[in-house]
Amino acid sequence: xxxxxxxxxxxxxxxxLRGLRLHDxxxxxxxxxxxxxxxxxxxxxxxLLQEVPVPGFISPxxxxxxxxxxxxxxxxxxxxxxxxxxxxxxIPVGLLATWIFINTSFLVSDILSAASNLGLLTSIxxxxxxxxxxxxxxxxxxxxxxxLSGNSLDWIASTEAFTRTSIPQITFQASIALLYxxxxxxxxxxxRHQVHGKLLEG
Amino acid sequence: xxxxxxINETELVTRAxxxxxxxxxxxxCIHAQGVLNVIYRMCGDxxxxxxxxxETFIQAWSHLSSYQPQTSLRNWLYRIxxxxxxxxxxxxxxxLPNALEDLQLKDPQPGPEALxxxxxRTSLVQKAVLSLPDACRAVLVLREYEGMSYHEIAxxxxxxxxxxxxxxxxxxxxxxxxxxxxxxxxxxxxx
Numbered sequence: 056x057x058x059x060x061x062x063x064x065x066x067x068x069x070x071x072l073r074g075l076r077l078h079d080x081x082x083x084x085x086x087x088x089x090x091x092x093x094x095x096x097x098x099x100x101x102x103l104l105q106e107v108p109v110p111g112f113i114s115p116x117x118x119x120x121x122x123x124x125x126x127x128x129x130x131x132x133x134x135x136x137x138x139x140x141x142x143x144x145x146i147p148v149g150l151l152a153t154w155i156f157i158n159t160s161f162l163v164s165d166i167l168s169a170a171s172n173l174g175l176l177t178s179i180x181x182x183x184x185x186x187x188x189x190x191x192x193x194x195x196x197x198x199x200x201x202x203l204s205g206n207s208l209d210w211i212a213s214t215e216a217f218t219r220t221s222i223p224q225i226t227f228q229a230s231i232a233l234l235y236x237x238x239x240x241x242x243x244x245x246x247r248h249q250v251h252g253k254l255l256e257g
Numbered sequence: 258x259x260x261x262x263x264i265n266e267t268e269l270v271t272r273a274x275x276x277x278x279x280x281x282x283x284x285x286c287i288h289a290q291g292v293l294n295v296i297y298r299m300c301g302d303x304x305x306x307x308x309x310x311x312e313t314f315i316q317a318w319s320h321l322s323s324y325q326p327q328t329s330l331r332n333w334l335y336r337i338x339x340x341x342x343x344x345x346x347x348x349x350x351x352x353l354p355n356a357l358e359d360l361q362l363k364d365p366q367p368g369p370e371a372l373x374x375x376x377x378r379t380s381l382v383q384k385a386v387l388s389l390p391d392a393c394r395a396v397l398v399l400r401e402y403e404g405m406s407y408h409e410i411a412x413x414x415x416x417x418x419x420x421x422x423x424x425x426x427x428x429x430x431x432x433x434x435x436x437x438x439x440x441x442x443x444x445x446x447x448x
Contacts, residue, residue: 065426069400071407100433104401107383110303115289118307119282122314126278137322 060084061093068097146238154231161224270326273318281321285314288331291403292338298398299342301387305349309341316341332413335403339395339414346391378440385435393428396421 060083066072067080084090112118266287272280292313297306316337317324324333386394395414399405407425411418 062426065429066407066422069407069425071422096433097429100429100436101401103378103382103436104386104397104432107379107386109294109297112290112293112297112303113307115286118289118293118310118314119285122285122311122318123278123282125311125315126281126318127315 059087059090061090064090064094064097068094068101147235150231150235150238154228157224157227157231266330267326270321270324270330274321274324281314281318284330288334291331292334294402295335295338295398296342298386298402299339299391299394300346301383305345306342309345310338313338313341329409329412332405332409335399335413336415339399343391343395381439382436385432385439388435389428389431393424393431396424397428397432400425 060067060080063072063076063080067077067084072080084094113121266284269280269284269287273284289310293306293310296309296313297303300306300309313334317334320337324330386397389397396410399410399413400407405413407418407421410416410421414421416424
């Protein structure tokens, strides 16, 4: 006789078995007394459970009326509102993604510049920094024409280098921070408004 | 094939999603009995079942925009109902059936002793069901009392079909062990 099929008897009792598995269980049940008794016991349990009656509840109409009285006044979201709501929650995600992207770009740019300065990227630096070749520092132009020289030229050059690299970074970061803070402020005002509305409804 | 009832229900859902309270009330009427039954089987108290059913429908109204009409509304409501019942049980620290007089005792034929024995048996079965772990009880209730298929239960409770099977096996095995012991004891006391 094949192995007992007790694990499949519940599914068999519930009519959930199909195909080969059903055939296997039925064939096994024909010859296995232990599994027949197990199945009988499961049937008995099911009958016993059905003996527990449900009490009389309030009528569906009365329940519906009670529910209706307690429903929030605010209408549920229409598809358009839903899209706006999703868009609203995408704003901080978008800001975060932009912030990560910009910072990564600056980081990569800094790493490449450092590597280039150290001579590690000699073979690819020509095409990698092709865009920067067209940009001439105005401080060096001033130096060429003799308007600046010595320490003052160095100071102006370092200031210009700082403004060229750091100012855009600071501007981007500040813009994103400002947008994010504005979003939080609007979210807070909306939330406060909603809580106030709920209190009034209550 | 889509039945006229299903078409009607889909239409009611669409109207309710657009904020029509009357349409939602009709949906409540359609599903009230099922939701009440499920919650009652989960917690064993009529009044709490009625309160939890109200909560279920209010939550359904609040989240109606997230309901997708191509899925079963009944399964979706049952999921909310099971969660509502579980929350209530957690808050109330388990409710035991204290109102057996609520249960139908319609059959006038049995004598007082048979009636007492029947009442005792019903009480034991109900207590045994209520003593099951929440997750197993939910599966058992949906299968035994609502007659739902394993796939429907899986859909309603958002669990895999394999989990439905294992929970049902476990629930029935626990129930049989407990009931066999207790019913034998009651029978021995009544002999």
